[in-house]
Amino acid sequence: MTSDVSTPLNAIVDATAAAIAEDAARAQVVFRASGTPEGTVGSSISLGQYTIRIDEPPVLGGAGSAPNPVEAYLAALISCQVVTYRFWAQRLGIVVDDLTIEAEGDLDVRGFFGLDDTVRPGFGAVRVQVRLHGPETADRYRELQKAVDAHCPVLDLTTNPTPVTTTLITA
Structure with missing residues (x-):
């Protein structure tokens, strides 16, 4: 996975740092998304040139045709962790041969449905499990985890x- 700890990711960090040193305004980036309803409770989300679909399982009124919003959040968290592990492994010169990340979250639907206003509508807890393998010591991998977190x-x-x-x- 990241057995080469030289470039290209370090080159991207170096180029970005140089561009920001020249003009600090370059550090600010705006990401945009827009969405429209689709089906009973689904959505079509435009992210620049990409479109993703979000739905709910039948038990929550959807067709189960796509991931639901909280699954999309878990996917975003995992993918961001993967990217951040890869960038920081190269920055720290840490070799990672294999990386797998899993996440799960606990959601009490009473908050979403308004059945109990004392219950949060979002996740009450999220657990992320990172499995990585390679030739480094456990201390080096803990250093990497700390940088990623x-x-x-x-x-x-x-x-x-x-x-x-x-x-x-x-209107």
Whole structure:
């Protein structure tokens, strides 16, 4: 997986650092998404040139034709962890031969359905399990985990409050 700890990821970090040193405004990036209803409770989400579909299982009113929103969140968390492990392994010169990440979250649907306002509508807990193998010591892999946990954007979205402003526009 990352047995070569030189480039290309380190080159990307170096080029980005140089561009930001030249103009700090280059550090700011805006990501956009938009969505429209599809089916009974599904959505079609546009992400630039990509479209993803989100649905719910039949027990929650959907057709089960696509992952549901919280599964999409778990996918985003896992994929961000994978990217961050790869970047930081190269930055720290840590060889990782194999990487597998699993995540699961506990959700009490009473919060979503408004059956109990004391229950959060989102995950009450999320567990991430990272399996990596390679020639490094356990201490080096713990160093890598610490760097990933400190720099993974989607993990940060979950572990730290993020201001969200919702604007309603009516016709």
